[in-house]
Amino acid sequence: xxxxxxxHADRELHRGExxxxxxxxxxxxxxxxxxxxxxxxxxxxxVTCVLGDNGAGKSTLIKIMSGLHPHNxxxxxxxxxxxxxxxPREALDHGIATVYQDLAVVPLLEVWRNFFLGSxxxxxxxPLAGLRVGQMREIADAELxxxxxxxxxxxxxxxxxSGGQRQCVAIARAVYFGARVLILDEPTxxxxxxxxxxxxxxxxxxxxxxxxxxxxxxxxxxxYLVGDHFVILKLGRxxxxxxxxxxxLDQLTTQMAGGDELAELSHELGRKEA
Amino acid sequence: MAHxxxxxxxxxxxLGWSNRxxxxxxxxxxxxxxxxxxFFMVMAPSFRSADSFFTVLYQSSVIGIVAVGVGxxxxxxxxxxxxxxxxxxxxxxxxxxxxxxxxxxxxxxxxSLVFCxxxxxxxxxxxxxxxxxxxxxxxxxxxxxxxxxxxxxxQITGSVSSxxxxxxxxxxxxxxxxxxxFKIGSVTVWITVIYWLxxxxxxxxxxxxxxxxxxxxxxxxxxxxxxxxxxxxxxxKILLFMTVSFLGWFVGMHQLYRFNTLxxxxxxxxEFLYIIAAVVGGTLLTGGFGSAIxxxxxxxxxxxxxxxxxxxxxxxxxxxxxxxxxxxxxxxxNLYVKRLSTTRKVG
Numbered sequence: 089x090x091x092x093x094x095x096h097a098d099r100e101l102h103r104g105e106x107x108x109x110x111x112x113x114x115x116x117x118x119x120x121x122x123x124x125x126x127x128x129x130x131x132x133x134x135v136t137c138v139l140g141d142n143g144a145g146k147s148t149l150i151k152i153m154s155g156l157h158p159h160n161x162x163x164x165x166x167x168x169x170x171x172x173x174x175x176p177r178e179a180l181d182h183g184i185a186t187v188y189q190d191l192a193v194v195p196l197l198e199v200w201r202n203f204f205l206g207s208x209x210x211x212x213x214x215p216l217a218g219l220r221v222g223q224m225r226e227i228a229d230a231e232l233x234x235x236x237x238x239x240x241x242x243x244x245x246x247x248x249x250s251g252g253q254r255q256c257v258a259i260a261r262a263v264y265f266g267a268r269v270l271i272l273d274e275p276t277x278x279x280x281x282x283x284x285x286x287x288x289x290x291x292x293x294x295x296x297x298x299x300x301x302x303x304x305x306x307x308x309x310x311x312y313l314v315g316d317h318f319v320i321l322k323l324g325r326x327x328x329x330x331x332x333x334x335x336x337l338d339q340l341t342t343q344m345a346g347g348d349e350l351a352e353l354s355h356e357l358g359r360k361e362a
Numbered sequence: 363m364a365h366x367x368x369x370x371x372x373x374x375x376x377l378g379w380s381n382r383x384x385x386x387x388x389x390x391x392x393x394x395x396x397x398x399x400x401f402f403m404v405m406a407p408s409f410r411s412a413d414s415f416f417t418v419l420y421q422s423s424v425i426g427i428v429a430v431g432v433g434x435x436x437x438x439x440x441x442x443x444x445x446x447x448x449x450x451x452x453x454x455x456x457x458x459x460x461x462x463x464x465x466x467x468x469x470x471x472x473x474s475l476v477f478c479x480x481x482x483x484x485x486x487x488x489x490x491x492x493x494x495x496x497x498x499x500x501x502x503x504x505x506x507x508x509x510x511x512x513x514x515x516x517q518i519t520g521s522v523s524s525x526x527x528x529x530x531x532x533x534x535x536x537x538x539x540x541x542x543x544f545k546i547g548s549v550t551v552w553i554t555v556i557y558w559l560x561x562x563x564x565x566x567x568x569x570x571x572x573x574x575x576x577x578x579x580x581x582x583x584x585x586x587x588x589x590x591x592x593x594x595x596x597x598x599k600i601l602l603f604m605t606v607s608f609l610g611w612f613v614g615m616h617q618l619y620r621f622n623t624l625x626x627x628x629x630x631x632x633e634f635l636y637i638i639a640a641v642v643g644g645t646l647l648t649g650g651f652g653s654a655i656x657x658x659x660x661x662x663x664x665x666x667x668x669x670x671x672x673x674x675x676x677x678x679x680x681x682x683x684x685x686x687x688x689x690x691x692x693x694x695x696n697l698y699v700k701r702l703s704t705t706r707k708v709g
Contacts, residue, residue, distance in 0.1 A: 194584040206592030
């Protein structure tokens, strides 16, 4: 399964080199400030884990990196050049592919069409360029098989697959098209134990192939299995920003569970041990 | 529900042909067309001739050309209620511009095309920019065009129809392009029928076999997901609106050069015929599902019905009631087919 990653990874990637850098990045939706003063580096060959509760700003953060919403404060650099993405297409053109938790697939389209949506293979010149349907079916089928998903009929509408399978198609697609940076928005949330394991192996494989991975999750255990760098967001701000050497799973879990707030809550609930 | 398992690749299941055919959008419309065809052949003896078959085809093509565009637009998740009136706006623009200024009709036709494309682009731009449903935006355009058609025609010609333009330069050559007919044996074939068939083939190819087709299905089925994977949402939808207005212009040219004068109040109500053709042909009202061939069959059902009632000697006033029943049946069939195609059959 690592061969897809190795095949499609950009050859110019050097481990440790910064791919995406954020300096004091912020984002407001009208009067609501979703994100403030975020400093983040996504390095080649490293997994950056972003953790946080619901509404902490995780989704906003990746929407900035993937081009869905432009940031309106601070500086975003990709490969050292300052820019502001106008559309997801621009991010994809920089080799940044994203798997969204909620925006994964188009239910009534066939599995293979979903796999190639937005990056279709065509033959011939534009107005007369037809799709290379057979080839796309074969590639989609082979890539899904590598992830351990046996789609019995690659021509069935993707809406007929289970939630976990749909998520896996979205991940397989991002792995196939994301040459430099892979962003995963809570990829394991809808998955069972076994499929979560497959996804985590993919994250590790992407890292080994030299890609920068941004892994967004609720689950500190999953994060600690693969992460090199951990950022915890709370109410739109980074409250923890450590490398693997500086933080243990216990500390991560405590911070995620609310840390100080948890201690306070336990005090308030006041179950005194007799 | 027989599933046949192919040996290679392993574990791959292909659905039986019955299921694969049932999952096509146009099945319901095809069955309905056969039933209606047989019905009128039994009821109306004059319906059985080749001549009346081509008259039905002509009738279908005049609605069907714009309906193909409307079908694509509806698969892309939007409506265009101005599609009926823009046909007459296109013709009136061409006619009155050239009559008033005394210029060659080709100039007027080209300017009319630019005008229609701008209306389409404006519809699309407003829908995408404001996020207001296209139903409302194009309802607005519909009323504006309807009013302008009547108001300007009255102002310029002093009556509610456009003037005779048959002696202005270019009338004959434009007539050859847009409104000619030829004979095969005793049967008259209008050129719009040929254009319509070519257009159906082109639209079917675009939908199933090109990147643009993929994008049309995607922007209709799940616009946000489509944008997130790099599909140019705004461009795709605006181009769909422009396709409809282009085809409206095309039929407008046909009407103008076939009849020479146009009634300023024409075209009102046709927008619903296009929508009915698309829906009867299996297009989902919510977008993301449908086919060009289905829309063509929908338009053909319209053609058969509108003439079949006349041939059978019935009161043509019943025509709309019949269309309404067809629409309701089509919606029910669509609902059933959609459920069928989104439930798991294998794996």
